[in-house]
Amino acid sequence: MTIEKLVSEIKRKKSFLCVGLDVDITKIPPHLLETEDPIFEFNKQIIDATYHVAVCYKPNTAFYEAYGIKGWKSFDKTIKYIKKNYPDIFTIADAKRGDIGNTSTMYAKAFFEDLNFDSVTVAPYMGSDSVEPFLAFENKFTIMLALTSNKGGLDFQGREIKSGEPLYKEVLKTALTWKNSKNLMFVVGATKADYFKGIREIAPNSFLLVPGVGAQGGSLEGVCEYGINKENIGLLINSSRGIIYASNTTDFAKAAKIEAEKLQTKMAVILAKNNII
Amino acid sequence: MTIEKLVSEIKRKKSFLCVGLDVDITKIPPHLLETEDPIFEFNKQIIDATYHVAVCYKPNTAFYEAYGIKGWKSFDKTIKYIKKNYPDIFTIADAKRGDIGNTSTMYAKAFFEDLNFDSVTVAPYMGSDSVEPFLAFENKFTIMLALTSNKGGLDFQGREIKSGEPLYKEVLKTALTWKNSKNLMFVVGATKADYFKGIREIAPNSFLLVPGVGAQGGSLEGVCEYGINKENIGLLINSSRGIIYASNTTDFAKAAKIEAEKLQTKMAVILAKNNII
Numbered sequence: 225m226t227i228e229k230l231v232s233e234i235k236r237k238k239s240f241l242c243v244g245l246d247v248d249i250t251k252i253p254p255h256l257l258e259t260e261d262p263i264f265e266f267n268k269q270i271i272d273a274t275y276h277v278a279v280c281y282k283p284n285t286a287f288y289e290a291y292g293i294k295g296w297k298s299f300d301k302t303i304k305y306i307k308k309n310y311p312d313i314f315t316i317a318d319a320k321r322g323d324i325g326n327t328s329t330m331y332a333k334a335f336f337e338d339l340n341f342d343s344v345t346v347a348p349y350m351g352s353d354s355v356e357p358f359l360a361f362e363n364k365f366t367i368m369l370a371l372t373s374n375k376g377g378l379d380f381q382g383r384e385i386k387s388g389e390p391l392y393k394e395v396l397k398t399a400l401t402w403k404n405s406k407n408l409m410f411v412v413g414a415t416k417a418d419y420f421k422g423i424r425e426i427a428p429n430s431f432l433l434v435p436g437v438g439a440q441g442g443s444l445e446g447v448c449e450y451g452i453n454k455e456n457i458g459l460l461i462n463s464s465r466g467i468i469y470a471s472n473t474t475d476f477a478k479a480a481k482i483e484a485e486k487l488q489t490k491m492a493v494i495l496a497k498n499n500i501i
Numbered sequence: 502m503t504i505e506k507l508v509s510e511i512k513r514k515k516s517f518l519c520v521g522l523d524v525d526i527t528k529i530p531p532h533l534l535e536t537e538d539p540i541f542e543f544n545k546q547i548i549d550a551t552y553h554v555a556v557c558y559k560p561n562t563a564f565y566e567a568y569g570i571k572g573w574k575s576f577d578k579t580i581k582y583i584k585k586n587y588p589d590i591f592t593i594a595d596a597k598r599g600d601i602g603n604t605s606t607m608y609a610k611a612f613f614e615d616l617n618f619d620s621v622t623v624a625p626y627m628g629s630d631s632v633e634p635f636l637a638f639e640n641k642f643t644i645m646l647a648l649t650s651n652k653g654g655l656d657f658q659g660r661e662i663k664s665g666e667p668l669y670k671e672v673l674k675t676a677l678t679w680k681n682s683k684n685l686m687f688v689v690g691a692t693k694a695d696y697f698k699g700i701r702e703i704a705p706n707s708f709l710l711v712p713g714v715g716a717q718g719g720s721l722e723g724v725c726e727y728g729i730n731k732e733n734i735g736l737l738i739n740s741s742r743g744i745i746y747a748s749n750t751t752d753f754a755k756a757a758k759i760e761a762e763k764l765q766t767k768m769a770v771i772l773a774k775n776n777i778i
Contacts, residue, residue, distance in 0.1 A: 246604065286600055286607035292615045296573045320600055322624065323563055324651040327523065330563035338569045347599060347624045349646055351653025369626055374601040376628025379675060383668065386661045391668065398656060 225342045226363055227431070230314050231456045233279045235501055238492035240457055241484060242280035242316065242433065244464025245270065245302065246287050251469055253476045263288070263298040266476075268305055270468055273477035275310050277488035280460050282316040282433075303339050314460075315342045316367065316433065322347040328357040336364045343367050345411060345433070348395050352402050359404035365431070366408055370396050370423070373413025373436030396426045409433055412451075414442025414461070420450035431458050437487075438466030444487070448494045457500060463487060502619045503640055504708070507591050508733045510556045512778055515769035517734055518761060519557035519593065519710065521741025522547065522579065523564050528746055530753045540568070540575040543753075545582055547745055550754035552587050554765035557737050559593040559710075580616050591737075592619045593644065593710065599624040605634040613641045620644050622688060622710070625672050629679050636681035642708070643685055647673050647700070650690025650713030673703045686710055689728075691719025691738070697727035708735050714764075715743030721764070725771045734777060740764060 234240050247263045256262040271281060281302075288299035306313055317339065321331040328346075335344040336358075343365035346355055358366040371381055371392045381392040399408055412423055414436035423432070432451060436442035444461060451459050463483075471479030495501045511517050524540045533539040548558060558579075565576035583590055594616065598608040605623075612621040613635075620642035623632055635643040648658055648669045658669040676685055689700055691713035700709070709728060713719035721738060728736050740760075748756030772778045 248603075248607070284600070284604055286598070286604045286611065289611040290607040290615065292611070293570065293573050293577055295611075296570055300570055318600075320598065320624070320627075321563070323561070323595075323597055324649070326525075327561055327563045330525070330567040334563065334566040334569070334572075338567065347597070347626050349624050349626045349657060350597075350649050350651060351656030351658070353651050353653040355653075372601070372627050374627060374630050376630040376632075379628030380626060380668070380672060381628070383671060384663045385668075386663060386665075388663075391657070391660065391662075394660060395657060 225314055227456065229312070230279065233312055233314070234457050235495075237277060237279055237488070238495055238501055239277050239279055239488040240459050240461055240491055241278045241487050242282050242460045242462040243270065243274055243278045243467055243484065244318070244435070244462050245281055245283040245468065246464045247468070248287060249291070251472070253472050253474060255474055261298055261301065263291070263295065264301045264305070267298070267302045269477040270480050271306060271310070273481040274467065274484040275313060277484045278313070280314040280316060281306055282318050282462055284318040300339065303341060307340060317341040317344045320345050320347050320369065322350050322354045324350065325353045325357055328354050332358045332361060336361045343409065345369065348399065355399065356403050359402065359407045361407070364407065367433050368395075368399055368408060368410055370410040371412050371416060371419060373415045373442065377413060393422065393426060396423065400427060411435065414444075414447045417443060417446030417449070420447060424450055424453070429453060429456065429458065431456075431460060433460045433462060435462040435464075437461050438463045444490055445494070452494065452498055454498055454500065457495070461487070461491070502591055504733065506589070507556065510589055510591070511734050512772075514554060514556055514765070515772055515778055516554050516556055516765040517736050517738055517768055518555045518764050519559050519737045519739040520547065520551055520555045520744055520761065521595070521712070521739050522558055522560040522745065523741045524745070525564060526568070528749070530749050530751060532751055538575055538578065540565070540572065541578045541582070544575070544579045546754040547757050548583060548587070550758040551744065551761040552590060554761045555590070557591040557593060558583055559595050559739055561595040577616065580618060584617055594618040594621045597622050597624050597646065599627050599631045601627070602630045602634055605631050609635045609638060613638045620686065622646065625676065632676065633680050636679065636684045638684070641684065644710050645672075645676055645685060645687055647687040648689045648693060648696060650692045650719065654690060670699065670703060673700065677704060688712065691724045694720055694723030694726070697724060701727055701730070706730060706733065706735065708733075708737060710737045710739060712739040712741075714738050715740045721767055722771070729771065729775055731775055731777060734772070738764070738768070
């Protein structure tokens with residue numbers, strides 16, 4: 225998918241909502257456990273109930289790998305289901321991969337070719353040649369961790385380096401000099417809304433994937449104040465638990481729909497306020 | 502597996518060799534492509550030919566994920582084969598995972614419970630709560646990236662922080678203060694043998710997993726000069742391509758055996774020189 229297509233979908237749906245498909249089998253409605261593939265069945269119903277207000281789905285690989293081959297099958301079925309039924313939706317494999325060059329190429333093939341995701345999240349610690357193999361794929365996007373939403377996030381990301389800047393700012397600046405950096409997006413946690421101003425000074429046009437709204441305590445309005453980019457929006461706001469676990473009974477998909485629509489309504493107001501729609 | 506058991510196996514085999522099972526289907530002997538599961542068949546023959554001189558096998562997940570569900574099955578069969586036939590061998594899932602707390606717990610379950618690996622590699626960028634869920638498992642080991650062997654490794658790992666130290670030293674120091682840090686090991690690339698002195702000042706007793714010997718240009722003797730720890734050895738030296746691709750014909754397992762034995766012979770000399778055996 226191209227950036228232009230993603231931006232046009234955001235405008236059409238008046239939404240920059242990403243739904244995180246982090247499916248823990250112990251948290252899904254019990255009646256689904258009798259189906260052949262409970263995780264896929266759960267995802268299918270969540271997707272069908274929310275696609276009209278979501279521009280993006282983001283399954284996190286951890287929740288599938290935890291169930292071995294069975295989990296990997298659910299993961300595969302989920303991406304295929306989205307691609308077949310909702311081809312205009314942007315897809316993110318939240319995998320946080322990264323390795324030496326020839327190995328990163330194998331990961332890129334796994335997510336971009338075998339599974340046909342539009343994007344994958346990667347970790348920056350191993351540097352340029354661990355990320356550039358992902359960036360080499362045209363119309364595929366590599367979403368690199370910059371500033372994460374967890375409490376340990378600042379352990380190293382916030383470490384002040386010699387120039388006086390925190391590490392995450394150096395990570396952003398450096399990555400933007402890499403080959404094919406036009407295919408980069410960044411993960412920036414919503415729990416740190418104040419940081420968006422400084423990040424936009426470094427990366428004014430980059431798309432930012434923002435987890436941490438909802439269960440983790442981040443504020444949508446806070447993020448958008450500095451995070452939104454009037455030209456191409458530049459934000460994908462992820463909500464996982466707040467949507468997918470809105471109810472634990474047979475009405476779970478309906479409850480997810482209501483929560484997703486609430487977020488989309490707020491997003492439409494923000495887009496209008498910024499004269500984007 | 503316990504550290505004591507690992508050390509006793511190293512002494513018994515006079516070897517601290519780890520064989521990296523990074524299997525690219527385009528590089529394996531063509532006659533194997535006619536078998537039902539070429540990657541597993543390749544691994545099985547490599548393992549059978551080298552287990553007498555290796556204390557550790559390390560499949561890298563990228564090379565299996567690249568082939569989707571089929572690859573995941575080869576991965577699963579490989580670890581099961583090792584556990585069943587060579588239960589005294591230490592196993593590493595080279596996965597370089599790391600995520601927010603509840604998600605890292607899912608990864609830990611995937612590798613430590615579902616697949617029953619003895620250890621898994623993780624990335625440090627997300628900080629304490631992304632690694633501690635792995636460390637909570639008893640007699641399982643979490644091998645965190647510290648200083649990697651690739652050319653981009655120093656992009657961030659070598660960045661000087663305010664204290665005047667490079668980031669990787671801060672990563673080592675900080676990680677050793679985390680809960681259950683006794684279950685930590687570190688990845689330190691062999692291509693930077695000079696750095697082992699400084700690393701041993703910070704982490705004198707930690708096991709170090711050392712890739713980069715062989716195809717990547719690192720020297721075994723150089724690493725051991727400062728890296729070896731007279732009490733518990735503290736080194737696992739990985740070789741992948743130099744062993745597994747020693748030949749591309751029907752004699753590939755025999756060729757791998759010869760290369761693995763060459764390394765083991767050198768290791769026995771080093772162990773004797775250090776009065777360990």
